[in-house]
Amino acid sequence: xxxxxxxxxxxxxxxxxxxxxxxxxxxxxxxxxxxxxxxxxxxxxxxxxxxxxxxxxxxxxxxxxxxxxxxxxxxxxxxxxxxxxxxxxxxxxxxxxxxxxxxxxxxxxxxxxxxxxxxxxxxxxxxxxxxxxxxxxxxxxxxxxxxxxxxxxxxxxxxxxxxxxxxxxxxxxxxxxxxxxxxxxxxxxxxxxxxxxxxxxxxxxxxxxxxxxxxxxxxxxxxxxxxxxxxxxxxxxxxxxxxxxxxxxxxxxxxxxxxxxxxxxxxxxxxxxxxxxxxxxxxxxxxxxxxxxxxxxxxxxxxxxxxxxxxxxxxxxxxxxxxxxxxxxxxxxxxxxxxxxxxxxxxxxxxxxxxxxxxxxxxxxxxxxxxxxxxxxxxxxxxxxxxxxxxxxxxxxxxxxxxxxxxxxxxxxxxxxxxxxxxxxxxxxxxxxxxxxxxxxxxxxxxxxxxxxxxxxxxxxxxxxxx
Numbered sequence: 400x401x402x403x404x405x406x407x408x409x410x411x412x413x414x415x416x417x418x419x420x421x422x423x424x425x426x427x428x429x430x431x432x433x434x435x436x437x438x439x440x441x442x443x444x445x446x447x448x449x450x451x452x453x454x455x456x457x458x459x460x461x462x463x464x465x466x467x468x469x470x471x472x473x474x475x476x477x478x479x480x481x482x483x484x485x486x487x488x489x490x491x492x493x494x495x496x497x498x499x500x501x502x503x504x505x506x507x508x509x510x511x512x513x514x515x516x517x518x519x520x521x522x523x524x525x526x527x528x529x530x531x532x533x534x535x536x537x538x539x540x541x542x543x544x545x546x547x548x549x550x551x552x553x554x555x556x557x558x559x560x561x562x563x564x565x566x567x568x569x570x571x572x573x574x575x576x577x578x579x580x581x582x583x584x585x586x587x588x589x590x591x592x593x594x595x596x597x598x599x600x601x602x603x604x605x606x607x608x609x610x611x612x613x614x615x616x617x618x619x620x621x622x623x624x625x626x627x628x629x630x631x632x633x634x635x636x637x638x639x640x641x642x643x644x645x646x647x648x649x650x651x652x653x654x655x656x657x658x659x660x661x662x663x664x665x666x667x668x669x670x671x672x673x674x675x676x677x678x679x680x681x682x683x684x685x686x687x688x689x690x691x692x693x694x695x696x697x698x699x700x701x702x703x704x705x706x707x708x709x710x711x712x713x714x715x716x717x718x719x720x721x722x723x724x725x726x727x728x729x730x731x732x733x734x735x736x737x738x739x740x741x742x743x744x745x746x747x748x749x750x751x752x753x754x755x756x757x758x759x760x761x762x763x764x765x766x767x768x769x770x771x772x773x774x775x776x777x778x779x780x781x782x783x784x785x786x787x788x789x790x791x792x793x794x795x796x797x798x799x800x801x802x803x804x805x806x807x808x809x810x811x812x813x814x815x816x817x818x819x820x821x822x823x824x825x826x827x828x829x830x831x832x833x834x835x836x837x838x839x840x841x842x843x844x845x846x847x848x849x850x851x852x853x854x855x856x857x858x859x860x861x862x863x864x865x866x
Contacts, residue, residue, distance in 0.1 A: 462801070462823040465775035466851050472498070472506050495779060496750050499786060502812035510786050511810055511818065517543075520597040528596050529855045532785065532820040533808055538590060539599045543568075545588050547807055547817050550626040550681065550791040552636075554660050560793075561660045562590040563625050563638070566603055567815045574619075574645045579748065580811040581645070583607070583618035587625045587638065589661055595793070595803070595856070604662025605638065605655050615642050615653055615669045622653070624729075624790065627660070628684045630711045636660050637711040639682045639692065642669045650676035652694065654712055673718045675703060679728040681791070682707070683762070686734070691762060695728040696720075699746045702727060704763060721766045727755065732762075733792040733802060735826045738843045742772065742789045742804065749811040751783040756846040769845060770832035772824070776850035785850055787820035797860050800826045804848045824848045 472495070498506035512534055519537025520527075536544050549564025566585040573580060584607035590598040607622070608614040616622060621643035629636050635656055642653035651671050655664040671677060672692055680694035690707040692714060702725075705718035727743035734740065739759045745752035756772040759765060773781040780786065787806035795801045804824040810817045830845040 462851070462854060462857075463825055463827075463847070463849060465849065468776045468780060468850060468852065470509065470777075472509070496783070500750060500811060502810075507812075510808065511816060528594070529853050530596070530821050530851075531853055532787075532822055532851070533818045535816075536598075536819055539597055542600070543815075544590060544598055544600075544819070545815065546590055546819075547814075548624040548790050549805070550624075551793050551805070552627045552629065552660060553796065554629065557660070558593070559660075560592045560595055561601075561627070562592070562598060563587055563604070563627050565623060565625065567817065569815065571812065571814045578645070579647075580814060581621070582814050584616055584620055584622045585618075586616075587622070587640070587664070591661070601661040604657070605664040605666065615651075616666060620644050620649075621647065624680060626680075626682045626791070628682055628690055628711060629660075630690075631688055633710055634658070636664070638664050639680065641678060641680050641694075643678070647678070650678055652677050652680055652692070656712070667712065670713075672714045673703060673705060673716075675718075677703075679730065681730050681732060682711075683732040683734075685762065691732075693730045693732055693741070695730070695746075699728050700724055700726055702730060702743075717763075719763045721764050722757070722768070725768075729789045731789045731792045731805070733794060735800060735802075740792075740826070740846055741766070742792065742846070742848075744784065744788045749809045751786045751788060751808075753782050754784040754789060754848070758841060758843055758846075767834045767841060769830055769834065769841060772846040772848045774847045774849050780850060785820055785822065785848075787818075792824060795856065795860065798857070802826075822848050822851060823854060 495506060498504040499510060501507055510533055514535055517535035517537050518529070518531050519541065520539050521537065521541050538544050545566040545568050546562050546564025547567055549562055552561045552563070554561060564587070566588040567582045569582045569585055571580050571582055586603040586607045587605040589601040589604040591601050592598045607618050608616045609618060611617060612619070623641040625638055625640040627636055627638045635658060638655040640653045642651045643649045651669040653666065653669040655666045657664040672694060675696045677694040677696060678699060680692060682690055682692050684690045690711050691704060692707060693702055693704045696703045701723040702721050703718055704721055706715050707713065708715055726746045728746050729744035731742045732739065739762045741757045743755050743757065753771050754773060756769045757766045758769055759767065771781060773784060776785060784806060787808040789804070789806050791805040793803040793805060795803065802824040804822045806820040808818040808820050825847050827844050828847070830840050833840050
């Protein structure tokens with residue numbers, strides 16, 4: 400947008416000295432009031448920080464250190480004969496993204512290390528309780544966790560975290576030529592944990608349908624990004640998910656319900672929310688108990704957001720279009736100190752791309768884009784969201800302002816071997832990029848996702864949670 404220069408013509412020739420001094424006094428007063436506002440705002444944040452346990456300030460500091468990463472990959476070898484090279488010339492150099500998606504490349508092998516580097520509770524020693532983003536993650540039975548595109552529910556009644564996600568433990572194939580890689584619907588897996596690191600397999604809590612080809616959950620269809628929230632009024636656990644057909648033309652959401660966080664969930668129906676197509680989606684439960692759906696719409700060109708009904712089983716008639724024309728997907732919504740934040744991904748299929756952070760004072764918008772939240776690593780990692788795609792943001796109970804950013808590192812060559820990238824996310828510090836559609840910088844703090852090759856939550860955070 401072009402901003403006209405309102406001061407290209409001086410107004411000094413059209414007013415007397417008295418009026419000029421009056422105007423100057425007004426501007427001085429405005430400047431003074433602005434200084435008072437920002438000073439009080441900063442000191443209010445300082446007061447809020449002082450109220451936090453001192454151990455929190457110390458223990459989370461190392462999570463916020465920008466850790467650098469270096470890697471070098473030799474150019475892929477040209478396997479053609481010397482005669483073919485001479486006739487056709489050298490092969491065009493491929494991008495690192497292309498190499499990442501090529502299962503035979505050294506880049507792919509680097510980002511998908513083998514089982515020898517797996518982490519899990521059966522492995523003793525100093526690696527216990529450390530997250531290793533991108534390495535194979537095992538459950539308490541020693542099996543790879545199958546919870547892709549998932550989300551986490553903290554259940555107050557059991558003081559337990561439940562991780563729900565797509566079970567892709569089947570063969571990867573293409574339904575037809577040039578179609579996207581897929582796995583038949585197995586269902587939604589559930590894992591439970593007290594510490595967010597040791598995960599116990601609770602089984603498939605919503606199963607696919609083997610025989611009824613007309614069912615939404617028939618194995619030939621698509622089930623993606625399941626999310627579960629608890630309804631305090633009905634005492635039920637509600638699951639929402641993306642439901643589609645093999646051609647991605649159904650573009651709907653599905654709803655399931657259970658009396659227990661570990662299921663089994665009963666599938667109810669699918670629909671197009673607000674009569675619009677819906678693909679990547681999530682749901683969010685606010686502090687006041689109201690729940691909302693956020694979904695990619697109009698061929699992923701924009702996001703729609705709207706409240707659910709009181710029982711969380713349907714949408715209301717209220718809906719707002721946000722990030723129109725931005726082509727964003729994989730929304731992950733969270734809240735801190737009254738401000739709503741969201742991480743989204745670009746629309747590039749299985750290929751990773753740059754994340755964007757967004758913020759709003761009201762969940763219904765307007766939403767402002769604040770730029771790439773990724774910190775550390777290197778330029779390639781930051782421009783690819785550390786070779787992953789957002790799926791959920793987990794608040795760390797007992798550590799205000801600290802979250803876990805959950806993302807999937809997709810492996811389209813073998814989807815069941817897709818990995819999890821969990822990294823610390825913090826809210827704090829001044830924004831380093833101006834808002835895209837408003838003049839100046841936001842008054843709310845920036846979102847930062849810090850790269851760490853290895854990290855863990857501060858010792859004693861569970862104790863802080865119980866205070």
